[in-house]
Amino acid sequence: MTLQQVSMEDLDHLAATAADVLAQVRDAMVEPHPRKLAPTFTSVAIADLCGIDKSQVKYLTQKHELPSGRKIEGSKAKEYTLEDAIQWVQKIGGRPRRGLETPGKVLAVCNYKGGVAKTSTSMALAQALTLRGLKVLIIDCDGQGTATQLAGISPEQDVDIDQTIMPYIYGDFPDLQYAVQNTYWHNLSVIPASSGLLAAEFALPAKAMEQRGFKFWEVLKNGIEPLRKEFDLIVIDTSPSLSHLTVNAMIAADGLLMPCPPDALDFASSVQFWGIFSELIDGLPDAKQKRYDFISIVYTKVQANEISRLVKTWMKQAYGAHINGIEIPDSTAARTASAQLKTIYDLSKPDGSIEAYRRYKEPLDRLADYVLDQLAVSWSKA
Structure with missing residues (x-):
């Protein structure tokens, strides 16, 4: 067998062809315009x-x-x-409400590893909390733009770099109010992402080198501040890494949520994530004084087997009270919804097995109730 080398031109052609096919698939799935419709x-x-x-x-x-x-x-x-x-x-509904003078809260959803249901959990949680009476903003800090896509906006076709957080990071705006967009879902707004967010990983350290005393880890925190008046909750969906933007999201947040499957490799990766974040904080002036209202780990993609049960035991030992006990199963209902660029809350009725729909949605409802309880406690202390 001869070695067939691939040139950069070949790679360009591959990328263009793949993007064209993906665009056709998305167009077929989301027709007619508008791309997504809210459920009834x-x-x-x-x-x-x-x-x-x-x-x-x-x-x-x-x-x-x-x-x-x-x-x-x-x-x-x-x-x-x-x-x-x-x-x-x-x-x-009688749900807890934020006082008029009480600032909204920020929740960062983070994990070191992809494929753990981080973005689908972020979006489902945001939707579920609007159904509990809250006004919610999703900030997509992942250049892949999956949360943006789930919000009904194509990151490739509909998002210009000027609509993301990047103009604020470059210093063109004093805060992030310019970037907020309404979505197809009532009381759910989004600051979208595109692949251009990768530039933040160069822009932030460059500013730190140019400006003495520049706190690159507090940029997102400062940009979000005016939005706390308008939104009850701001959910930040991060990339599967400990990038500059992820660190910014975690510093900006009042609470942290980590979706993590009870799998040995996923568990090991989560331990590494917290260890590296802790080391990073040690090197950031004033960051050590940071306090979170809560940090919570939720089991995702849970399978009914011995390995999952064993790893859950390890995770309970490692994370103690930070394990909230909610188990979101590995589900055909989740895969069916995802294949349509939807979450379970986008469906007006079960698409497939009613039992599979119920098993997947119920723990997400419990997660939303858990987060709302945490918010209610923190609002009462504000």
Whole structure:
């Protein structure tokens, strides 16, 4: 067998061809424009979100002048829009709310390793929290732009570098308010990402060399500050690394969430992640005084086998109270949704097995409730 070398021109052609095929696949999956549509809700789903009996829906509709839903043609049932559902939750749901003068909180979702369900967990959590009455912003700090894609925006086709965090990092804007975009999902906004975010890994250390005393690790923290007034929660989706942007996200955050499968290699990688971050903090002036409201590790892609059970034991020993005990399974429902560039919350009804849908969604709902409880405690102390 002869060695067939690959030139840079060949690589350029490969990249262009692959990008063209991916664009065609995405166009086929997301037609027609707009690319993504929010789900609709039944009366039963509205009652479940608000923690009431379905029989109360009609009475409460009239009492509080709430959306009454739209009759489904050929059926006695009604359907409600996402905006209707959120209005119901905010009025009837009785969920914890942030005080008007209390700043919103920042949650960084991080892991050293890819393929651990970090981005899908970030987006599902953001959606679930809007369904609990919060106004949420996703900041995509991963140049792959997967969170941006899940927010209904193509990072290759629809995102210019000027729409990302990069102009702020270059010093063109005083904060990140310019970059916030609405999405197809009510009360969920996004600061999108594109491959141009890689430039941050050069721009930040360059500034540190040029400007004496420049704290490169607090850039994102400062840019986010004005957004805390508008949003109850800001979720930062990070790249699978300890890049300059990831360190910035972790310093900006009030809480850290690490999705981690109970797998030996994933566990070892997570231990390495925390060790390196701890060493980095030792070298950053004032960073050692940082305090988090909570740090939580959630099991993801959990399989029902002996290896998973063994590694969960190791993780409990290693992380103690930081393990929140929620187990998000390795699920066909997750893969089905992901294949359509969706999360489980994008589906108005189960796409496939109802049981698989329920098994996957229930722990995500519990995770959202857990995070909301943490937020409620921190808001009360603000």
